[in-house]
Amino acid sequence: xxxxxxxxxxxxxxxxxxxxxxxxxxxxxxxxxxxxxxxxxxxxxxxxxxxxxxxxxxxxxxxxxxxxxxxxxxxxxxxxxxxxxxxxxxxxxxxxxxxxxxxxxxxxxxxxxxxxxxxxxxxxxxxxxxxxxxxxxxxxxxxxxxxxxxxxxxxxxxxxxxxxxxxxxxxxxxxxxxxxxxxxxxxxxxxxxxxxxxxxxxxxxxxxxxxxxxxxxxxxxxxxxxx
Numbered sequence: 552x553x554x555x556x557x558x559x560x561x562x563x564x565x566x567x568x569x570x571x572x573x574x575x576x577x578x579x580x581x582x583x584x585x586x587x588x589x590x591x592x593x594x595x596x597x598x599x600x601x602x603x604x605x606x607x608x609x610x611x612x613x614x615x616x617x618x619x620x621x622x623x624x625x626x627x628x629x630x631x632x633x634x635x636x637x638x639x640x641x642x643x644x645x646x647x648x649x650x651x652x653x654x655x656x657x658x659x660x661x662x663x664x665x666x667x668x669x670x671x672x673x674x675x676x677x678x679x680x681x682x683x684x685x686x687x688x689x690x691x692x693x694x695x696x697x698x699x700x701x702x703x704x705x706x707x708x709x710x711x712x713x714x715x716x717x718x719x720x721x722x723x724x725x726x727x728x729x730x731x732x733x734x735x736x737x738x739x740x741x742x743x744x745x746x747x748x749x750x751x752x753x754x755x756x757x758x759x760x761x762x763x764x765x766x767x768x769x770x771x772x773x774x775x776x777x778x
Contacts, residue, residue: 557646558631558679562624565672568612569620588613594661594669594728607658613670626676633683639690645743652735653678660731669725674732681733685740693745 554562572591589595592609599606614620634641634649641649657674 553636554628554631555635555641555643555646557643557650558627558635561650561672561675562627562631565612565614565620565624565627569614572613588615588670589668594658594665595667596662596665599662608654610670611654611657611672611675614672615670619671623672623676627672627679630676630679630683634679634686639683639686641743648743649678649682649736649739650675652739653682653732654735656731656735656738657728658731660727660734661725664727665725669728671725671728673725674728677729677732678736678739681736682740682743683736685737686743686745689740690745 553559568591572587576587591613592606593613594606594610595603614623631646633639635646653675656678661669661674
């Protein structure tokens with residue numbers, strides 16, 4: 552399982568930015584991280600309101616430590632592979648739109664409800680997760696309608712678990728950003744066209760075989776075959 556170029560590029564950019572930040576810090580990062588993160592483009596609504604619009608994009612690539620980075624990069628890798636790989640086979644236009652939807656929804660939710668500074672690609676990860684879940688449920692409904700109620704219940708249960716984890720987690724988690732990213736990905740999943748089935752089933756081919764050449768050409772009597 553390997554992510555496509557779009558997800559892999561986003562992942563590598565996050566890693567490179569994190570590495571550059573570590574090199575730029577003269578002291579261990581934990582004591583002065585908040586100041587450095589702000590300087591590098593953390594989300595902060597008052598600063599954005601004063602014209603620093605780049606923070607709407609830059610904060611997605613910043614992380615608060617190795618654990619924060621690793622957690623988000625694992626999510627990017629897994630859901631990027633599921634979306635761009637053989638499971639759903641989304642191309643770069645679809646992935647670009649999904650990333651924009653997740654980032655934009657995270658920005659909007661953070662703008663309205665987050666008072667302090669925020670950093671991290673978690674909103675994007677939640678958007679990819681929601682996009683994958685919704686597209687998968689739609690695909691199941693199309694190819695195996697009898698299983699769609701169970702798939703929908705699984706999606707709802709999974710969403711509730713994620714919500715519970717966020718609500719009961721540490722106080723410094725940007726819950727609203729995660730929620731916004733999830734909604735943005737879900738909306739994308741609802742409206743993006745599903746890919747065509749991977750292959751035609753063998754029974755369909757056997758039930759509708761091609762005509763012999765002579766019969767297709769209009770012969771009165773198609774050639775006889777012997778068992």
